[in-house]
Amino acid sequence: KAGVTQTPRYLIKTRGQQVTLSCSPISGHRSVSWxxxxxxxxxxxLFEYFSETQRNKGNFPGRFSGRQFSNSRSEMNVSTLELGxxxxxxxxxxxGGSANEKLFxxxxxxxxxx
Amino acid sequence: GNSVTQMEGPVTLSEEAFLxxxxxxTATGYPSLFWYVQYPGEGLQxxxxxxxxxxxxxxxxxxxxxxxxxxxxxxxxGSVQVSDSAVYFCALSDAGGTSYGKLTFxxxxxxxxxx
Numbered sequence: 001k002a003g004v005t006q007t008p009r010y011l012i013k014t015r016g017q018q019v020t021l022s023c024s025p026i027s028g029h030r031s032v033s034w035x036x037x038x039x040x041x042x043x044x045x046l047f048e049y050f051s052e053t054q055r056n057k058g059n060f061p062g063r064f065s066g067r068q069f070s071n072s073r074s075e076m077n078v079s080t081l082e083l084g085x086x087x088x089x090x091x092x093x094x095x096g097g098s099a100n101e102k103l104f105x106x107x108x109x110x111x112x113x114x
Numbered sequence: 115g116n117s118v119t120q121m122e123g124p125v126t127l128s129e130e131a132f133l134x135x136x137x138x139x140t141a142t143g144y145p146s147l148f149w150y151v152q153y154p155g156e157g158l159q160x161x162x163x164x165x166x167x168x169x170x171x172x173x174x175x176x177x178x179x180x181x182x183x184x185x186x187x188x189x190x191x192g193s194v195q196v197s198d199s200a201v202y203f204c205a206l207s208d209a210g211g212t213s214y215g216k217l218t219f220x221x222x223x224x225x226x227x228x229x
Binding site for chain 2: 004056099105106
């Protein structure tokens with residue numbers, strides 16, 4: 001069974017640009033969550049989608065948005081990039097039926113904002 | 115709000131040494147508790163979890179017990195191997211069961227095991 005796939009693996013952007021990251025969950029998983037990982041703030045929850053609906057949202061500005069497609073694939077978008085958005089962005093998938101279930105993480109997209 | 119505090123690293127041990135990584139939490143009610151591990155260049159993997167007080171999670175020789183009275187979930191292993199070198203994250207999900215996909219993580223503890 002294929003794992004969680006994130007593309008691209010690395011991305012370099014400049015301030016003010018926007019970026020879209022993609023996440024393909026494990027087959028059969030309907031929930032996709034997104035996290036930002038930085039050395040200073042650690043891992044912080046961005047949002048979670050289930051059956052194309054956002055169920056949970058973290059404390060990030062509106063520049064961070066996401067969506068989920070009918071095949072459960074998800075994208076997140078960051079508009080008007082700032083230097084502080086440089087981070088490893090991780091997505092995780094799960095069946096989505098319980099808040100206690102195991103999350104399966106991808107290897108992440110490393111975003112550098114110059 | 116919820117928070118998780120882990121012992122600061124890095125932790126450096128010799129092979130076959132005993133490992134303890136401390137984790138304490140602040141949350142209302144009875145959250146579920148997790149340990150995730152991140153190997154270099156990879157995403158996080160669930161190591162073990164416990165969903166109620168006094169539960170013990172275990173996997174691959176690692177153990178952690180959910181202690182409500184001390185709000186702790188310390189990770190232990192009796193004999194570490196070089197292959198255990200990684201970053202370890204303690205995490206919790208809210209009590210109430212509606213925090214789908216949402217975990218609050220500690221800062222992570224880097225473990226290095228030398229032969």
